Amino acid sequence: MENKLLPSYIKKENGELWLTEDERENLKISYRIKEIIYSEKSPFQHVMILDSYDFGRMLVLDGVVQTTSIDGHIYNEMISHVPLSLHPSPKKVLIIGGGDCGAAREVTKYAEVEEIHLVEIDELVVRACKEHLPEVSGNLSDPRVQYIYKDGVQFIKDHVNTYDVIIIDSSDPIGPAQVLFEYDFYKSVHRALKDDGLMVCQSQSPIFHMNVLKQTYANIRQLFPHVHVYTATVPTYPGGLWSFTIGAKIPVSFERLETFDKEAKYVNKEVLKHCFSLPQFMKDQLI
Numbered sequence: 237m238e239n240k241l242l243p244s245y246i247k248k249e250n251g252e253l254w255l256t257e258d259e260r261e262n263l264k265i266s267y268r269i270k271e272i273i274y275s276e277k278s279p280f281q282h283v284m285i286l287d288s289y290d291f292g293r294m295l296v297l298d299g300v301v302q303t304t305s306i307d308g309h310i311y312n313e314m315i316s317h318v319p320l321s322l323h324p325s326p327k328k329v330l331i332i333g334g335g336d337c338g339a340a341r342e343v344t345k346y347a348e349v350e351e352i353h354l355v356e357i358d359e360l361v362v363r364a365c366k367e368h369l370p371e372v373s374g375n376l377s378d379p380r381v382q383y384i385y386k387d388g389v390q391f392i393k394d395h396v397n398t399y400d401v402i403i404i405d406s407s408d409p410i411g412p413a414q415v416l417f418e419y420d421f422y423k424s425v426h427r428a429l430k431d432d433g434l435m436v437c438q439s440q441s442p443i444f445h446m447n448v449l450k451q452t453y454a455n456i457r458q459l460f461p462h463v464h465v466y467t468a469t470v471p472t473y474p475g476g477l478w479s480f481t482i483g484a485k486i487p488v489s490f491e492r493l494e495t496f497d498k499e500a501k502y503v504n505k506e507v508l509k510h511c512f513s514l515p516q517f518m519k520d521q522l523i
Contacts, residue, residue, distance in 0.1 A: 243282060245299035246272075255286060257300055259474045260444065267291065267301070274368045278360040285368040291472060293369050295336050297361070303336050304472050305371035311438070312338030312372070313503040314468040314511070315480055319401050319436040320346055321496050321508060322488045326400045327351070330428070332388035334405035335361030337373035343403075344378040345498045352381045353399075355392075359385040389415050395428040402429060404437035419455040422483070426459045434484035435460075442467070442518050443475035453522055456483040464488070465522060466511040468502075479518075 253269035274285035292305030335356040440448040460483030493508040
């Protein structure tokens, strides 16, 4: 790819390619890139698969790193195995977003799950990840996975009492993804869940985005009688410490986490048990 065709967030310096992600006004994160594997503009965003030196291949949307070969499994395992381990009988699962297929790949490890609906607005993301990012997607081909290329916000409005577990695997709350963090969307999620259903969403960095976490927690708490926040360490994401928020219609049994027996690289019984133990600064902000 010639320099003149490079997007503004990729620059060539001293013969080497660098991706610079503008995380905040005061923070830029740069990655040295070996090679641009894939680069296409969809109707929604610029989709790239880059091969980096430290993080391996990575999915980059509009200049923002979404997942990488080296640590994508941490995020995908935590956003999937925690809710599926807590639900007594997950048979029908909805994933909103998750175009890298990593979360869906983890959900397929549950034999009791009969249907997995992956609703991703941008088909190009799925195609790129299945072809060029197999470390995350696993080139997913499980027949239980149904790909639905629609706006998740509109899709979920048409469903009532349908799903056991809903996983909201959204990108950062900017641009089209912003509505996935709003009260009205969570209200639709609540309606789409069965009476014993539960949902989980990624709720950003407690270090850099506490306002997003607090707002997410408050919105979900208005709708669900049982709300729980847990964390994981994902090196790619700014701050490293990342949060997830669960909303459940009925009380969850944390003893179920002790029976976890799936093959995983990050998650085990001990991680599941302790991920709900929050640092004091998070407790202080969420109480």
